[in-house]
Amino acid sequence: MDINTFYKNTYGISDGILKITAEAEKDVEKYAETAKQICEYNSLKVLGAFNKHKICEAHFYPSTGYGYDDSGRDTLDMVYADVFGAEDALVRHSIVNGTQAIALCFYGILRPGDTVVAATGRPYDTLEEVIGLRGDNGNGSLKDFCINYKEVPLKDDKIDIGALVGCIDKNCKMVAFQRSKGYSWRNSLSVDEIGEAIAAVKAVNSDIICFVDNCYGEFVEDKEPCDVGADLAAGSLIKNPGGGICRSGGYIVGTKKCIELVSYRMTCPGIGRECGASLGENRFMYQGLFLAPHIVYQGIKSAMLVSGVFDRLGFDVMPKICDKRTDIIQAVRLGSEDRLVNFCRGIQKGAPIDSFVVPEAWDMPGYESKVVMAAGAFTQGSSIEISADGPIREPYIAFYQGGLTYETAKAAVMTAADYVKKCI
Numbered sequence: 173m174d175i176n177t178f179y180k181n182t183y184g185i186s187d188g189i190l191k192i193t194a195e196a197e198k199d200v201e202k203y204a205e206t207a208k209q210i211c212e213y214n215s216l217k218v219l220g221a222f223n224k225h226k227i228c229e230a231h232f233y234p235s236t237g238y239g240y241d242d243s244g245r246d247t248l249d250m251v252y253a254d255v256f257g258a259e260d261a262l263v264r265h266s267i268v269n270g271t272q273a274i275a276l277c278f279y280g281i282l283r284p285g286d287t288v289v290a291a292t293g294r295p296y297d298t299l300e301e302v303i304g305l306r307g308d309n310g311n312g313s314l315k316d317f318c319i320n321y322k323e324v325p326l327k328d329d330k331i332d333i334g335a336l337v338g339c340i341d342k343n344c345k346m347v348a349f350q351r352s353k354g355y356s357w358r359n360s361l362s363v364d365e366i367g368e369a370i371a372a373v374k375a376v377n378s379d380i381i382c383f384v385d386n387c388y389g390e391f392v393e394d395k396e397p398c399d400v401g402a403d404l405a406a407g408s409l410i411k412n413p414g415g416g417i418c419r420s421g422g423y424i425v426g427t428k429k430c431i432e433l434v435s436y437r438m439t440c441p442g443i444g445r446e447c448g449a450s451l452g453e454n455r456f457m458y459q460g461l462f463l464a465p466h467i468v469y470q471g472i473k474s475a476m477l478v479s480g481v482f483d484r485l486g487f488d489v490m491p492k493i494c495d496k497r498t499d500i501i502q503a504v505r506l507g508s509e510d511r512l513v514n515f516c517r518g519i520q521k522g523a524p525i526d527s528f529v530v531p532e533a534w535d536m537p538g539y540e541s542k543v544v545m546a547a548g549a550f551t552q553g554s555s556i557e558i559s560a561d562g563p564i565r566e567p568y569i570a571f572y573q574g575g576l577t578y579e580t581a582k583a584a585v586m587t588a589a590d591y592v593k594k595c596i
């Protein structure tokens with residue numbers, strides 16, 4: 173079997189790209205060693221939590237209606253709490269996405285007159301309408317509820333701890349951090365960097381709730397935000413912790429007190445976490461968490477390949493193949509709409525689902541610019557499965573993430589490289 177002939181015949185990959193990819197793969201092997209060790213450590217962390225809580229078939233039984241006494245649901249909360257270094261957790265298939273999980277944290281904790289400070293610059297696009305930075309008055313944003321917002325921009329890609337501490341006043345109830353770069357051209361923050369800033373905030377006032385948007389960061393390092401003092405962290409189950417298996421959902425981890433308050437917003441005061449039928453989703457949520465460290469490792473290796481290949485094609489990449497990674501996102505600065513769209517079309521072509529569709533830029537709900545997206549996933553919009561997207565604005569950066577298996581991601585990455593090379 174000649175694998176290169178196979179790539180040429182099935183995907184039309186050119187000799188040039190095959191050669192560049194072979195070179196890049198040598199670097200992937202070299203630099204993926206750390207990620208491999210982290211994967212093993214995190215896999216054991218998850219396995220240990222499963223063992224401790226004696227997970228068994230009974231935890232997969234579906235509850236219906238009110239969902240009282242759903243031991244699978246309640247035990248999964250405890251497993252998440254242990255894995256994420258937290259006291260407590262809420263893991264629900266009924267949280268519609270990461271944005272809602274994050275919004276639940278804001279609405280659960282903040283009250284009229286309070287201030288929330290964003291410590292890592294402008295938050296992810298979809299949170300702008302939650303905060304009230306964009307969108308209609310009267311839609312129920314934090315601003316509508318008289319919750320003030322302040323923002324501390326990053327300084328040289330780092331948290332500006334001096335400025336952050338300086339803007340804490342008596343109304344400051346919460347400081348919010350974002351671990352991942354989101355749609356911006358910067359390195360993502362490490363858990364330790366966030367921990368340092370949390371310590372500085374707590375030194376001013378230990379009652380301030382430190383929240384971390386953990387999207388795309390889960391299992392990339394050997395620590396999670398609550399391990400370094402965060403009171404709350406949240407993310408999406410169709411990203412890292414769902415392991416490509418969860419069909420929908422979000423999670424929140426944190427202190428007992430914070431989780432209780434968030435649970436009253438998730439359902440309503442008085443009910444909190446007592447209700448919520450799992451409807452048979454528990455099995456997927458357990459299985460997804462079990463696989464997550466390994467799937468994240470596949471995604472990291474795939475992202476490293478993107479980095480290595482596009483670096484060799486002459487594009488700026490962030491992070492570089494040798495850089496320490498703190499999330500699964502790989503950014504490539506493509507410099508033109510044509511190349512950005514073609515990058516996504518190439519990734520789509522190498523996806524297992526919907527490989528025959530051709531991505532176009534569109535106005536996506538919650539996003540400010542038009543966005544082009546490659547999404548060829550078993551679960552709609554699941555970006556731990558292979559995906560790529562980018563806002564149609566200067567400097568036309570493609571954000572690549574995921575890849576359930578490195579081997580299949582490689583075909584997609586080579587196709588994207590071939591498509592982009594044709595429009596250089």
Ligand SMILES: *Cc1c(COP(=O)(O)O)cnc(C)c1O
Nearest residue numbers: 269270271296352354385387408
């Ligand atoms: C994905 C993501 C979110 C939430 O997005 P959803 O599409 O609502 O899940 C929030 N913050 C960051 C940094 C993200 O990557």
